[in-house]
Amino acid sequence: xxxxNNLTTLIKRxxxxxxxxxxxxxxxPDQSATSNxxxxxxxxxxxxxxxxxxxxxxxxxxxxxxxxxxAIDDFDALINGDVKTFVxxxxxxxxxxxxxxxxxxxxxxxxxxxxxxxxxxxKPDIQSPVYMEVLKDLQATMGVVxxxxxxxxxxxxxxxxxxxxxxxxxxxxxxxxxxxxxxxTEMLSSAQFWGNRVIQEYKEKDQVHVQxxxxxxxxxKSLSAYVKQHYITGLxxxxxxxxxxxxxxxxxxxxxxxxxxxxQSSTGGPPPPPPLPKFDSAPPPPPMPSNGISxxxxxxxxxxxxxxISRGEAVTSKLRKVDPSSQxxxxxxxxxxxxxxxxxxxxxxxxxxxxxxxxxxxxxxxDSMRTRKPPKKELEGNKWLIENFDGNPPExxxxxxxxxxxxILISRCTKTAIRVIGKANAISLDNCTQVSLVIDSxxxxxxxxxxxxxxxxxxxxxxxxxxxxxxGAALYLGKESLGTEVFTSKCTGVNINLPGETxxxxxxxxxxxxxxxxxxxDGMVVSExxxxxG
Numbered sequence: 001x002x003x004x005n006n007l008t009t010l011i012k013r014x015x016x017x018x019x020x021x022x023x024x025x026x027x028x029p030d031q032s033a034t035s036n037x038x039x040x041x042x043x044x045x046x047x048x049x050x051x052x053x054x055x056x057x058x059x060x061x062x063x064x065x066x067x068x069x070x071a072i073d074d075f076d077a078l079i080n081g082d083v084k085t086f087v088x089x090x091x092x093x094x095x096x097x098x099x100x101x102x103x104x105x106x107x108x109x110x111x112x113x114x115x116x117x118x119x120x121x122x123k124p125d126i127q128s129p130v131y132m133e134v135l136k137d138l139q140a141t142m143g144v145v146x147x148x149x150x151x152x153x154x155x156x157x158x159x160x161x162x163x164x165x166x167x168x169x170x171x172x173x174x175x176x177x178x179x180x181x182x183x184x185t186e187m188l189s190s191a192q193f194w195g196n197r198v199i200q201e202y203k204e205k206d207q208v209h210v211q212x213x214x215x216x217x218x219x220x221k222s223l224s225a226y227v228k229q230h231y232i233t234g235l236x237x238x239x240x241x242x243x244x245x246x247x248x249x250x251x252x253x254x255x256x257x258x259x260x261x262x263x264q265s266s267t268g269g270p271p272p273p274p275p276l277p278k279f280d281s282a283p284p285p286p287p288m289p290s291n292g293i294s295x296x297x298x299x300x301x302x303x304x305x306x307x308x309i310s311r312g313e314a315v316t317s318k319l320r321k322v323d324p325s326s327q328x329x330x331x332x333x334x335x336x337x338x339x340x341x342x343x344x345x346x347x348x349x350x351x352x353x354x355x356x357x358x359x360x361x362x363x364x365x366x367d368s369m370r371t372r373k374p375p376k377k378e379l380e381g382n383k384w385l386i387e388n389f390d391g392n393p394p395e396x397x398x399x400x401x402x403x404x405x406x407x408i409l410i411s412r413c414t415k416t417a418i419r420v421i422g423k424a425n426a427i428s429l430d431n432c433t434q435v436s437l438v439i440d441s442x443x444x445x446x447x448x449x450x451x452x453x454x455x456x457x458x459x460x461x462x463x464x465x466x467x468x469x470x471x472g473a474a475l476y477l478g479k480e481s482l483g484t485e486v487f488t489s490k491c492t493g494v495n496i497n498l499p500g501e502t503x504x505x506x507x508x509x510x511x512x513x514x515x516x517x518x519x520x521x522d523g524m525v526v527s528e529x530x531x532x533x534g
Contacts, residue, residue, distance in 0.1 A: 069119050071230040072112065079108050082215070082222045089212045097160050097212075100148045104168060107141040111171050113251050114138050121247035123237035126177070134244050135175075137252075142168050153411075154380070159198050160209070163216065167191030170220060173227060177234040180227050188220040189489070193449075193468055373412075382425075384408040389416040397438070404443060410435065429454065448473070458484070467491045476507060488512060 068076075083105060090101030117134060124130040149165035152158065170187035173180040195213040202209035241247065376387040377398070382405050390413070392398060397417040400408060402424035410418065410429045417436040420427065426444035429435060432451040439446070441460030448454055450469045457476040465486045467473060472493040477484060479499055488494060492514055497507040515530035 068116075072115060072119070074226055074230065075112055075115060078219075078222050078226055079105075079112070082219045083108050086212075086215045086219060089208070089215045092208055093157075093160070093212060095157065096148060096152055096155055097157055097164075100145055100161055100164050103141065103145045103148060104164060107138065107145060107168060107171055110138040110141045111174065114174065116251050117244065117247045118235060118237045119241075120238060120250070121241040121244040122239065124244045126175070130244055134248050138171060138174075142171060154385075159194050159201070160212070163191050163194040163198060163213065166194060167216060167220070170223060173223075174235050180231055180234060181224050184220055184224045184227065188217065191216065191220070193489070379406070382406055386410040386418065387412055389413045391415045392417065410437075423460070467494060470494065486512065 067073075087101045087105055090098045114134065114137075121134075124134065145168040146165045149158070149161040152161060155161065167187055167190065169190070170184050172187075173183040176183045195216065198213050199210050372390070373388045375389045376385060377389075377400075378385055384400055384402065384406055386398070386400070386408065387410075389398060392415075397419045399419045399421060402408060402420055402422045404423050405425060407425045408420065408427045410427070411431055413432045413435050415434045416432070418438070420437070420439040423441040423443065424439070426442060427437070427439065427446045429437070429446070429448045429451050431449070432454070434453040435451060435455070437446075437454075437456040439456070439458055439460075439462070441458075442462050445464035445466055446456065446462065447466045448468070448470055452471040454467075454470055454473045455476075456465075456474075457478075458481040459478055460480055462477075462481045462484045465475065465484055467487065468489045468491070470488075470491045473491070474495050474497060475486070476497045477499070482498070486494075486496065491512070494512040496510050496512065498510060500506055500508060513529040516527050517530050518525055518527040520526075
């Protein structure tokens with residue numbers, strides 16, 4: 001009943017304000033609120049037209065406040081819909097997944113602010129420091145999403161974290177000046193590489209995790225439809241707008257629901273009043289952590305929601321300061337001497353990651369900016385962890401004695417030769433360079449991700465080899481492994497070496513195809529390998 005009374009009062013005030021505006025039009029000076037044909041509007045939150053925050057008469061600049069552009073309204077609908085549904089599903093799983101989903105929501109909020117800036121500002125040079133400064137907040141929030149994955153590689157939910165970490169790069173579609181929808185499709189493929197593994201693992205155990213992945217995929221489909229509707233040929237800026245840095249400061253200074261500048265009518269009439277707030281249709285915001293980020297009092301007020309999650313340093317003002325002696329990144333002995341907690345609480349994890357809020361780029365840092373960690377070779381339960389080896393020669397091959405229950409994870413190794421003795425379960429190679437691998441036999445598969453100049457020799461049997469984003473690979477199969485299936489995605493320069501007819505014969509090299517020709521035949525797409533003769 002109280003909400004209905006408030007809505008009735010607001011409507012009456014709106015009618016009175018409209019009437020006053022119509023009476024004021026003949027007496028309003030021409031230069032009151034325009035500059036170069038663009039209205040100069042304050043960055044303020046959603047306030048009833050004709051009234052200020054105290055219920056008094058509004059100033060002329062407040063009375064010329066225009067509604068948000070359709071592109072921003074539709075982006076709000078995407079956040080209120082699929083993004084918040086994903087956040088709510090993540091809350092059901094909890095732990096690191098919920099924490100990472102909150103960072104995803106903040107990244108979408110940062111992109112929303114960037115889109116508002118484009119409606120107010122002229123387009124800067126994409127190579128200029130100005131452009132990078134405008135993108136800084138978006139890059140920082142995307143970096144936090146990836147940092148959560150990198151800081152919890154031993155987590156049992158690492159596949160979940162990797163799915164989101166690979167997928168969050170979809171927000172860089174704003175940098176594609178010709179076909180931004182293609183960027184979304186590429187990032188969906190990267191997310192599916194890990195998301196499909198989550199589905200495979202949990203489809204018989206817990207459908208909540210399966211639905212979680214599918215909910216994340218829906219964000220990509222909705223975002224693709226949004227981009228095709230509003231920015232099919234690339235992001236648009238305001239050709240008559242202000243300086244990008246000035247626009248960024250205005251957006252950051254005021255509530256994030258600030259209205260963008262709108263050209264004045266040539267007839268001198270007042271602009272249409274902003275739409276009424278949606279008290280009933282908008283879904284409530286997701287529950288936010290208690291350490292500085294509070295939920296909005298009005299769940300339908302998008303401005304209040306984004307204000308709370310985009311307050312900058314005020315968000316972390318209540319966090320507990322960690323003594324330098326307890327910080328693992330400053331004390332390698334702490335990392336080596338203590339086990340990683342399996343299920344940290346959301347508040348603890350957020351405290352430990354608060355220092356990463358200024359990450360300069362999304363995703364992994366360049367190798368030149370990363371601190372080299374000490375090599376690691378150890379068996380944790382049934383999993384071998386091989387990390388950070390660099391430059392051991394082939395004659396000093398790193399040996400791993402594995403059993404049929406062991407899986408092997410090799411990551412961040414460079415110029416390293418590894419020998420797996422015995423029949424293992426599975427091997428995963430991630431972010432390695434110039435790694436040579438010799439194995440006896442495997443029960444499952446070898447999974448190679450983002451590892452250029454990779455070499456592998458199979459002495460026994462191997463069912464499957466999966467290569468993703470590998471630039472240059474040489475695979476040597478034995479007579480017992482000729483039935484191996486090889487799956488490639490975004491790979492180049494992959495060669496398979498087959499044994500000769502006798503043991504004295506040399507290996508025969510065969511290249512995997514990279515070019516595919518597709519034609520439409522009777523309404524069906526038919527693809528075939530491109531052959532080069534001559």
